Amino acid sequence: MFELKMDNAKYWRDCVESIVSLIDEGSFNIAKDGISLKAMDPSGISMVSFFIPSKAFSKFEVEKPTSIGLNIENLGKVLSRARDDEVLVMKDADSKLLIEFIGKGVRRRYKLPLIDVRKNVEKEPNVQFDASVEVAGEPLKEIIKDANLISSYISFKAAKDNFTITAHGDSGELEEVHEPDGTVIKKLEAQKAADATFNLEYLENMVKSCPIGNSISMSLRTNEPIKLSYNIGDATITYYLAPYMES
Amino acid sequence: MFELKMDNAKYWRDCVESIVSLIDEGSFNIAKDGISLKAMDPSGISMVSFFIPSKAFSKFEVEKPTSIGLNIENLGKVLSRARDDEVLVMKDADSKLLIEFIGKGVRRRYKLPLIDVRKNVEKEPNVQFDASVEVAGEPLKEIIKDANLISSYISFKAAKDNFTITAHGDSGELEEVHEPDGTVIKKLEAQKAADATFNLEYLENMVKSCPIGNSISMSLRTNEPIKLSYNIGDATITYYLAPYMES
Amino acid sequence: MFELKMDNAKYWRDCVESIVSLIDEGSFNIAKDGISLKAMDPSGISMVSFFIPSKAFSKFEVEKPTSIGLNIENLGKVLSRARDDEVLVMKDADSKLLIEFIGKGVRRRYKLPLIDVRKNVEKEPNVQFDASVEVAGEPLKEIIKDANLISSYISFKAAKDNFTITAHGDSGELEEVHEPDGTVIKKLEAQKAADATFNLEYLENMVKSCPIGNSISMSLRTNEPIKLSYNIGDATITYYLAPYMES
Numbered sequence: 001m002f003e004l005k006m007d008n009a010k011y012w013r014d015c016v017e018s019i020v021s022l023i024d025e026g027s028f029n030i031a032k033d034g035i036s037l038k039a040m041d042p043s044g045i046s047m048v049s050f051f052i053p054s055k056a057f058s059k060f061e062v063e064k065p066t067s068i069g070l071n072i073e074n075l076g077k078v079l080s081r082a083r084d085d086e087v088l089v090m091k092d093a094d095s096k097l098l099i100e101f102i103g104k105g106v107r108r109r110y111k112l113p114l115i116d117v118r119k120n121v122e123k124e125p126n127v128q129f130d131a132s133v134e135v136a137g138e139p140l141k142e143i144i145k146d147a148n149l150i151s152s153y154i155s156f157k158a159a160k161d162n163f164t165i166t167a168h169g170d171s172g173e174l175e176e177v178h179e180p181d182g183t184v185i186k187k188l189e190a191q192k193a194a195d196a197t198f199n200l201e202y203l204e205n206m207v208k209s210c211p212i213g214n215s216i217s218m219s220l221r222t223n224e225p226i227k228l229s230y231n232i233g234d235a236t237i238t239y240y241l242a243p244y245m246e247s
Numbered sequence: 248m249f250e251l252k253m254d255n256a257k258y259w260r261d262c263v264e265s266i267v268s269l270i271d272e273g274s275f276n277i278a279k280d281g282i283s284l285k286a287m288d289p290s291g292i293s294m295v296s297f298f299i300p301s302k303a304f305s306k307f308e309v310e311k312p313t314s315i316g317l318n319i320e321n322l323g324k325v326l327s328r329a330r331d332d333e334v335l336v337m338k339d340a341d342s343k344l345l346i347e348f349i350g351k352g353v354r355r356r357y358k359l360p361l362i363d364v365r366k367n368v369e370k371e372p373n374v375q376f377d378a379s380v381e382v383a384g385e386p387l388k389e390i391i392k393d394a395n396l397i398s399s400y401i402s403f404k405a406a407k408d409n410f411t412i413t414a415h416g417d418s419g420e421l422e423e424v425h426e427p428d429g430t431v432i433k434k435l436e437a438q439k440a441a442d443a444t445f446n447l448e449y450l451e452n453m454v455k456s457c458p459i460g461n462s463i464s465m466s467l468r469t470n471e472p473i474k475l476s477y478n479i480g481d482a483t484i485t486y487y488l489a490p491y492m493e494s
Numbered sequence: 495m496f497e498l499k500m501d502n503a504k505y506w507r508d509c510v511e512s513i514v515s516l517i518d519e520g521s522f523n524i525a526k527d528g529i530s531l532k533a534m535d536p537s538g539i540s541m542v543s544f545f546i547p548s549k550a551f552s553k554f555e556v557e558k559p560t561s562i563g564l565n566i567e568n569l570g571k572v573l574s575r576a577r578d579d580e581v582l583v584m585k586d587a588d589s590k591l592l593i594e595f596i597g598k599g600v601r602r603r604y605k606l607p608l609i610d611v612r613k614n615v616e617k618e619p620n621v622q623f624d625a626s627v628e629v630a631g632e633p634l635k636e637i638i639k640d641a642n643l644i645s646s647y648i649s650f651k652a653a654k655d656n657f658t659i660t661a662h663g664d665s666g667e668l669e670e671v672h673e674p675d676g677t678v679i680k681k682l683e684a685q686k687a688a689d690a691t692f693n694l695e696y697l698e699n700m701v702k703s704c705p706i707g708n709s710i711s712m713s714l715r716t717n718e719p720i721k722l723s724y725n726i727g728d729a730t731i732t733y734y735l736a737p738y739m740e741s
Contacts, residue, residue, distance in 0.1 A: 077396050077418075078396060078419065081389075081392065104428060104430060105425065105426045105427075105428030105429075105431060105432070106425050107424045108422075108424075109421070109423070110396075110397070111421075112418070142575075145575065149571050149575060149604075171565065171571075172572065172606045172607065174603070174604050175602075176600065176603070178600050181598060181599030184599060318665065321665045321666060324665075328636075351677060352672065352674075352676075353671070353673070353678060354670070354671045355668070355670040357666055357668050358666055358668075359665070360665075360666065
């Protein structure tokens with residue numbers, strides 16, 4: 001038994017969009033402190049870890065920790081129907097998730113079936129990162145588009161004084177050198193230079209829900225998974241992506 | 248012999264778009280009092296009835312009542328080429344419809360061939376409706392999108408105190424309860440509760456030409472066709488749609 | 495050895511877009527006075543001739559006249575990545591074209607391979623035109639769309655007092671008469687009436703890079719190629735298109 005209420009239905013929509021950009025199903029764990037979800041994408045090369053504290057809700061009643069498995073894609077579509085000024089209520093009802101949008105003179109209720117989630121994950125990858133870079137969200141989206149012109153992969157290299165992006169393909173080569181000047185690269189810390197290559201499509205899906213004006217934190221270690229995270233209001237979304245090893 | 252003139256070509260374009268959203272050919276009947284068109288959609292489950300009074304034209308000369316059969320889709324495309332501040336003239340010429348757009352220093356003339364319309368309809372369905380609902384146009388478009396998430400069908404139920412929408416599908420259920428508070432439901436009158444289910448694609452095409460800010464009137468009777476109509480300036484467009492009987 | 499610099503990278507992007515709208519590869523000739531390119535489209539029925547004077551660049555160093563063959567489509571894509579306030583540098587490096595975008599704290603470098611261009615053209619068609627028409631760019635784009643409704647071809651007829659467009663197809667006919675009133679037709683000079691028919695798709699591609707507010711000059715002679723040109727800042731783009739002979 002749980003009943004959650006949020007004064008702005010569109011905020012929960014934004015949260016769920018950050019999850020659905022990578023995975024199609026998952027289990028939300030609803031506990032006293034908030035709601036969390038950890039899931040791998042269908043191909044198993046990336047992972048998403050989401051957390052939103054209970055304080056983000058105007059009402060947060062949970063009898064005991066509960067896990068609800070959902071088709072996240074369907075949940076995202078339902079939430080995309082949120083209108084301005086609508087209040088959101090989520091509760092369990094007859095083994096379904098009831099999602100209620102409450103507006104002036106209107107009560108709209110969707111019921112979504114609960115599902116058994118195939119692949120649950122419990123733990124995040126344990127990597128000792130050597131470098132961390134904080135990049136403004138919009139420029140990072142553009143950097144990914146730059147590389148997309150040339151290749152399906154992008155290499156990130158964090159060094160002491162700069163953050164370098166490279167991409168190679170049949171139609172040409174790209175090299176971008178970004179200095180930590182505060183407009184694009186907000187912060188750069190590299191105990192050791194770190195260099196790895198990643199799939200661009202996954203990265204694109206990971207950054208696309210970053211709210212306008214927010215920064216994205218990236219942690220790197222040579223040829224190890226990247227960790228990428230940002231805030232959506234009180235919520236935090238964290239992604240991991242395995243490196244691509246050129247053969 | 249007829250010659251019709253309208254000072255704003257884009258208004259006639261809007262009128263024709265409301266017809267072409269449902270049917271692909273039809274006959275305009277041009278008489279002293281105005282122009283009317285009644286036609287069924289190709290599948291025969293819906294009907295459109297259009298009327299525009301002669302006063303909507305700045306010149307309306309008709310020798311005797313005339314019927315002109317047209318490919319309404321082609322007519323709609325030609326009218327979509329109307330520019331701001333252009334005057335529209337329509338007249339018959341050599342068994343064709345001449346459409347003239349007159350702008351500053353420019354005269355653009357399209358000639359469209361007349362066709363024999365396969366399926367003419369003379370009368371509108373005779374239903375004794377039990378309930379009528381007046382809904383603001385934009386919210387009704389949103390309601391139809393809500394249901395589209397879940398199903399290809401939507402059920403409308405008009406009762407004394409509220410207007411309820413339901414939809415069911417594999418991915419979930421939707422129930423919307425709208426009270427007559429004046430923002431979405433402008434007026435609700437039900438002598439008897441009325442409940443019927445309709446195809447969403449047809450409804451979507453019917454409501455899409457409703458001008459922003461206008462209301463849509465719906466008349467319902469249990470398991471009978473719905474009547475849906477709205478104004479486009481001086482013109483009135485009325486649609487009928489047969490109910491879907493779940494088996 | 496050359497090094498060219500432009501203070502606004504997006505201006506060079508606009509120039510290249512006018513070329514890539516018609517051809518996919520070509521050779522830029524870089525000489526003291528500026529950069530030129532002449533190329534035929536793959537089908538051989540149209541030609542593009544581009545010139546930009548050296549004064550359009552803030553730095554223009556060329557040791558000796560140089561020709562660089564490029565996949566213009568790839569070049570266009572790279573230039574589409576230009577950001578606001580970025581400076582553009584182009585130079586040769588290891589038999590490649592190095593394109594550098596320089597922003598605040600950022601240096602982005604693309605390298606594009608040089609290619610052997612299959613079909614080089616040296617000279618522009620030698621036609622003694624009988625009429626010239628100067629048309630505002632946006633209205634000409636609309637005229638081409640008008641004709642597109644009806645046909646894949648458009649006929650232009652320049653006479654002493656007006657400029658007439660016609661198109662014929664199964665779904666109808668179009669005739670537009672434009673008088674030289676200064677809003678659409680800026681100037682009209684016909685020593686002799688000139689009348690020819692052209693492929694609409696080619697014309698559409700030719701006019702689409704015309705900057706908003708600019709005029710397009712067309713030169714006509716009966717059943718001869720059309721010459722169409724406009725300015726993009728200091729640069730001039732000129733297109734030729736062979737007439738379509740109805741059989």
